[in-house]
Amino acid sequence: MDNRIIQSKLRRLQGGAPPRVLDLFSGCGGLFLGFHRKGCVSVGGVDNDTLASLSYAINFHQEEDKQKFRLHAASKDITQVRPIPLLKQLVYDSPAEGRHYRRRSAMSGIYTRRASKVARDPAASRSVFT
Numbered sequence: 001m002d003n004r005i006i007q008s009k010l011r012r013l014q015g016g017a018p019p020r021v022l023d024l025f026s027g028c029g030g031l032f033l034g035f036h037r038k039g040c041v042s043v044g045g046v047d048n049d050t051l052a053s054l055s056y057a058i059n060f061h062q063e064e065d066k067q068k069f070r071l072h073a074a075s076k077d078i079t080q081v082r083p084i085p086l087l088k089q090l091v092y093d094s095p096a097e098g099r100h101y102r103r104r105s106a107m108s109g110i111y112t113r114r115a116s117k118v119a120r121d122p123a124a125s126r127s128v129f130t
Contacts, residue, residue, distance in 0.1 A: 020042075022042075022043050023046065025046070025078070026056050029042070033059075046081060061073075072090065
């Protein structure tokens, strides 16, 4: 990686910005939950499972505008994803004009079978699902 890019990232972190994570093979976000608890921000999750991708978006991106939420909620095949265009879509595109999309599950925090273990953890439900 270009040294200028690394230096730019270090300056951003030293300035107090939170670390950003692109979660590959993300499932519903169980692994990222640990990063989230330590102050990291998700720039997106990549998973080919439709329900897991939707769960990840609900867990970590429900404050995004409707268009961006849909990008996060869409399943993505890691063999077909080109990293730079994906990051440009998830991170750098400007949000739709002031509209925000909030979504809550009718399933009380259990979004998929994969998420059920995380969702049963009281600490997880306080930090992610509220």
